[in-house]
Each structure stands twice: as C-alpha cells, then as structure tokens.
Amino acid sequence: MQIHSAQFEISAPDLDSCPESDLPEFAFIGRSNVGKSSLINTLTNKHNLAMVSAKPGKTRLINFFRINQKWDLVDLPGYGYAKASGQTRNKFNVMVSDYLVKRDNLSCVFVLIDCRHEAQKLDLEFTAWLIEYQIPFVLVFTKTDKVKPTIVQKHIDYFKKAMSEFCDGLPRIYTCSAKTGTGRKEILQFIDQAVVNFSRY
Numbered sequence: 001m002q003i004h005s006a007q008f009e010i011s012a013p014d015l016d017s018c019p020e021s022d023l024p025e026f027a028f029i030g031r032s033n034v035g036k037s038s039l040i041n042t043l044t045n046k047h048n049l050a051m052v053s054a055k056p057g058k059t060r061l062i063n064f065f066r067i068n069q070k071w072d073l074v075d076l077p078g079y080g081y082a083k084a085s086g087q088t089r090n091k092f093n094v095m096v097s098d099y100l101v102k103r104d105n106l107s108c109v110f111v112l113i114d115c116r117h118e119a120q121k122l123d124l125e126f127t128a129w130l131i132e133y134q135i136p137f138v139l140v141f142t143k144t145d146k147v148k149p150t151i152v153q154k155h156i157d158y159f160k161k162a163m164s165e166f167c168d169g170l171p172r173i174y175t176c177s178a179k180t181g182t183g184r185k186e187i188l189q190f191i192d193q194a195v196v197n198f199s200r201y
C-alpha cells in the first residue's frame with residue numbers, strides 16, 4: 001500500500017475527547033519505550049509525525065493521525081512506565097482501557113513487544129486482557145535490528161508458548177525495525193486488507 005498523506009489530527013486526554021469517526025482505526029500499544037511512535041513514523045515514512053524519545057513516557061495522550069484520508073493510526077501512551085506516580089499510572093490505564101474497550105471504529109490493536117527480552121508478565125497479562133474483552137489484536141516484535149535473528153525467534157517462541165496457556169489459537173505476529181524498515185511492507189499489507197474488510201460492514 002502507498003501512503004499518499006499522513007497528518008496529525010488531534011490529541012485526546014480521554015475517550016470523550018476523541019474525535020467522532022467511522023473510519024477504521026489502528027491503535028499502537030505496548031510498554032513505554034518499546035517503539036510505538038517510531039513504528040508509526042516508519043509506516044508513514046514521516047520521521048517527525050509522532051513524537052519519539054529515548055526517555056520512556058513520551059506519549060501521554062491518545063494521538064490520532066489521518067492516513068490517505070481513509071483510516072487512522074492511533075498512538076497510545078505506554079504501559080508499565082515505572083517512573084509515573086501511582087495516580088498518573090491509573091489515569092493512563094483508565095484512559096487507554098476506556099478507549100480500547102469502547103471505541104466502536106477500532107479495527108485492530110497492534111501490541112508491541114521488545115524482541116530483546118523473554119516474554120514479560122505485563123505483556124502477557126495485557127494480551128490476556130485483550131482476549132477477555134474480545135478486542136482484536138496482532139503482535140509486533142520491535143527493534144529487531146538490535147539482536148540476532150535467532151534471539152528474536154527464540155523470544156517469539158517463548159511468547160507463543162506462554163500465550164498458548166491461556167489462549168486458543170494465536171494472533172498474527174509481525175517483526176519490525178524502525179531503523180531498517182523491516183516489517184513495514186507486511187504491516188501495511190495487513191492494514192490494507194483490514195481497511196477493505198472494515199468498509200464491507
């Protein structure tokens with residue numbers, strides 16, 4: 001799929017402030033610093049579209065980006081940001097879970113996982129929560145440029161094994177690197193198909 005246009009639309013502090021829309025939406029979630037904003041920039045080929053930072057906790061709001069005038073990418077704050085106070089963390093959790101559970105035009109959630117680590121409890125718990133709420137999602141293992149392919153595969157296998165204990169069947173799995181562009185084509189292909197399916201209903 002070609003990206004003809006990608007524009008920042010709006011930042012929302014909660015679900016009620018999200019723009020009304022019946023276009024399909026694709027939201028990016030995962031631990032702080034996993035590379036959500038970077039992946040949005042890679043997919044759109046616009047390197048300053050979403051704000052990226054080496055310090056975790058950069059994205060604080062629900063950020064909407066309109067793509068090709070036809071669908072939206074949504075950049076969410078990360079979970080598991082250790083430095084956030086309990087109150088701030090709770091506010092984020094409510095904001096994000098409200099959005100994920102109640103947003104009618106949410107087509108699919110991309111759950112980003114850092115490929116350098118073995119399956120982590122927080123990521124597994126989050127996927128279990130998505131399954132419980134029947135929210136469609138795929139997994140994306142990020143930062144593949146940082147480790148050898150055999151390590152990436154080992155960590156994907158661990159994650160799949162851990163998920164199979166609470167999940168029948170497994171989600172689609174992608175790998176990506178915002179540095180080399182690996183995975184961009186495959187993820188855009190998936191979105192393209194999801195946009196077609198979305199408009200059929």
Ligand SMILES: Nc1nc2c(ncn2[C@@H]2O[C@H](COP(=O)(O)OP(=O)(O)OP(=O)(O)O)[C@@H](O)[C@H]2O)c(=O)[nH]1
Nearest residue numbers: 032033034035036037038053054057058059078178
């Ligand atoms: N080498 C490498 N670095 C990456 C990749 N993706 C992201 N980074 C770096 O990781 C850091 C965090 O990236 P962000 O895209 O801001 O991460 P985020 O998940 O949006 O973080 P929060 O908004 O804080 O939750 C930045 O320093 C990026 O340059 C990747 O694929 N490869």
Ligand SMILES: [Mg+2]
Nearest residue numbers: 036037058059
């Ligand atoms: Mg971010």
